[in-house]
Amino acid sequence: xxxxxxxxxxxxxxxxxxxxxxxxxxxxxxxxxxxxxxxxxxxxxxxxxxxxxxxxxxxxxxxxxxxxxxxxxxxxxxxxxxxxxxxxxxxxxxxxxxxxxxxxxxxxxxxxxxxxxxxxxxxxxxxxxxxxxxxxxxxxxxxxxxxxxxxxxxxxxxxxxxxxxxxxxxxxxxxxxxxxxxxxxxxxxxxxxxxxxxxxxxxxxxxxxxxxxxxxxxxxxxxxxxxxxxxxxxxxxxxxxxxxxxxxxxxxxxxxxxxxxxxxxxxxxxxxxxxxxxxxxxxx
Amino acid sequence: xxxxxxxxxxxxxxxxxxxxxxxxxxxxxxxxxxxxxxxxxxxxxxxxxxxxxxxxxxxxxxxxxxxxxxxxxxxxxxxxxxxxxxxxxxxxxxxxxxxxxxxxxxxxxxxxxxxxxxxxxxxxxxxxxxxxxxxxxxxxxxxxxxxxxxxxxxxxxxxxxxxxxxxxxxxxxxxxxxxxxxx
Ligand SMILES: Cc1cc2nc3c(=O)[nH]c(=O)nc-3n(C[C@H](O)[C@H](O)[C@H](O)COP(=O)(O)OP(=O)(O)OC[C@H]3O[C@@H](n4cnc5c(N)ncnc54)[C@H](O)[C@@H]3O)c2cc1C
Ligand code: FES
Ligand code: FES
Numbered sequence: 001x002x003x004x005x006x007x008x009x010x011x012x013x014x015x016x017x018x019x020x021x022x023x024x025x026x027x028x029x030x031x032x033x034x035x036x037x038x039x040x041x042x043x044x045x046x047x048x049x050x051x052x053x054x055x056x057x058x059x060x061x062x063x064x065x066x067x068x069x070x071x072x073x074x075x076x077x078x079x080x081x082x083x084x085x086x087x088x089x090x091x092x093x094x095x096x097x098x099x100x101x102x103x104x105x106x107x108x109x110x111x112x113x114x115x116x117x118x119x120x121x122x123x124x125x126x127x128x129x130x131x132x133x134x135x136x137x138x139x140x141x142x143x144x145x146x147x148x149x150x151x152x153x154x155x156x157x158x159x160x161x162x163x164x165x166x167x168x169x170x171x172x173x174x175x176x177x178x179x180x181x182x183x184x185x186x187x188x189x190x191x192x193x194x195x196x197x198x199x200x201x202x203x204x205x206x207x208x209x210x211x212x213x214x215x216x217x218x219x220x221x222x223x224x225x226x227x228x229x230x231x232x233x234x235x236x237x238x239x240x241x242x243x244x245x246x247x248x249x250x251x252x253x254x255x256x257x258x259x260x261x262x263x264x265x266x267x268x269x270x271x272x273x274x275x276x277x278x279x280x281x282x283x284x
Numbered sequence: 285x286x287x288x289x290x291x292x293x294x295x296x297x298x299x300x301x302x303x304x305x306x307x308x309x310x311x312x313x314x315x316x317x318x319x320x321x322x323x324x325x326x327x328x329x330x331x332x333x334x335x336x337x338x339x340x341x342x343x344x345x346x347x348x349x350x351x352x353x354x355x356x357x358x359x360x361x362x363x364x365x366x367x368x369x370x371x372x373x374x375x376x377x378x379x380x381x382x383x384x385x386x387x388x389x390x391x392x393x394x395x396x397x398x399x400x401x402x403x404x405x406x407x408x409x410x411x412x413x414x415x416x417x418x419x420x421x422x423x424x425x426x427x428x429x430x431x432x433x434x435x436x437x438x439x440x441x442x443x444x445x446x447x448x449x450x451x452x453x454x455x456x457x458x459x460x461x462x463x464x465x466x467x
Contacts, residue, residue, distance in 0.1 A: 001324055110343075
């Protein structure tokens with residue numbers, strides 16, 4: 001189908017984009033890669049009056065180093081995240097998760113910031129951002145502010161951003177040399193995660209010194225598997241310790257029931273996939 | 285809104301409504317009906333074209349977003365009546381039945397080969413995972429892509445789409461001098 005009519009503006013700076021959102025009123029919407037928004041508009045599930053396209057704002061694209069962190073521009077495409085040498089070296093978990101997103105055509109258009117802002121509980125980049133303690137830099141009419149990932153995701157498709165705010169960039173503390181793996185369970189013809197586990201660990205000798213584990217689609221927002229993280233630290237990375245730690249994966253979770261899976265099945269998936277994710281991270 | 289898009293080597297300037305999808309602009313305004321629409325959900329890949337050298341689903345891009353860009357459709361691949369090596373390989377390997385998925389499959393296969401000139405079977409299947417075929421069971425499509433890879437020098441990407449004599453900006457990937465079908 002053809003989307004309902006809307007006005008279109010393509011500003012060249014973040015400030016202009018914020019002004020365009022304010023001027024256009026509450027039915028305005030940002031368009032980034034359009035890979036989630038355009039299907040929604042085509043099915044007429046939404047009908048914004050104005051689209052503010054971030055695609056012509058050069059400062060929103062690319063990855064740079066800033067001290068002990070990487071800064072990823074919100075309009076950096078999935079394709080570029082997959083191949084970026086800085087991300088490969090300092091935040092491999094993001095690259096591995098992005099490899100599993102959608103298909104090549106969607107990865108050419110879809111953006112890192114768009115995925116984060118969209119806040120789909122099945123989106124694959126939320127749990128890695130949470131696990132890596134990312135921070136979101138947001139610009140709005142009142143200026144810029146930083147929101148930690150732990151405070152950013154409020155509910156299904158809902159974030160701490162107001163409709164007049166724009167996600168500018170995401171700051172990810174460097175996890176240089178950490179092992180990483182994203183283990184995803186989905187239907188073959190449908191890339192979306194039923195459940196997925198983002199795991200990254202730092203080892204010293206044969207011992208796990210630090211661990212971060214995030215879960216995709218185990219709630220309306222991404223969640224940290226703190227019990228698993230605590231059970232891993234200080235342990236030798238043997239199949240037994242990994243299996244024992246993974247048993248904690250579903251603790252305290254209350255996942256959504258949908259046509260794919262009920263609560264028990266999702267919790268079982270979380271435990272099994274956590275074990276696989278940590279094992280694969282260690283092997284990688 | 286007035287936009288200028290270069291499609292298969294020709295520059296077109298048109299007034300379009302912002303809500304016009306690129307695929308509708310190509311088909312209905314420019315008459316490039318080789319690119320088809322197969323779904324409403326961005327899943328099927330039948331509408332795949334190259335936008336500045338990278339494959340995209342043209343049903344999931346607004347025409348206004350392509351302003352100033354270069355688009356290649358399946359109609360822009362053959363040169364002087366000679367098929368592009370990937371088109372020829374689809375023909376030789378019976379990689380289609382009804383043919384509806386074929387324009388998108390061919391455009392995506394060329395994109396895949398630009399990134400990976402010698403893909404194994406698994407890499408081909410992953411490379412075309414955004415393209416659905418209801419007829420063939422994919423076997424002959426995978427065979428055709430690997431056959432095409434063997435017939436092409438590395439990098440079938442943007443360079444292969446250049447119109448002879450026109451100096452256009454190329455994409456960022458390694459490109460070769462493989463002329464579409466010209467060899
Ligand atoms: C066939 C298909 C399969 C897919 N499979 C997967 C998958 O397996 N895993 C996965 O994670 N994703 C998947 N996706 C979604 C894809 O990753 C999208 O790229 C992503 O969800 C949204 O990014 P975008 O840049 O396209 O955003 P858009 O579609 O442009 O925007 C999405 C939403 O976020 C808002 N927004 C975007 N950017 C900003 C910003 N900078 N500031 C404020 N608000 C903003 C928009 O207003 C809109 O509401 C799939 C999509 C398709 C079409
Ligand atoms: S028409 Fe199906 S993906 Fe574009
Ligand atoms: S040949 Fe009929 S859909 Fe592929």
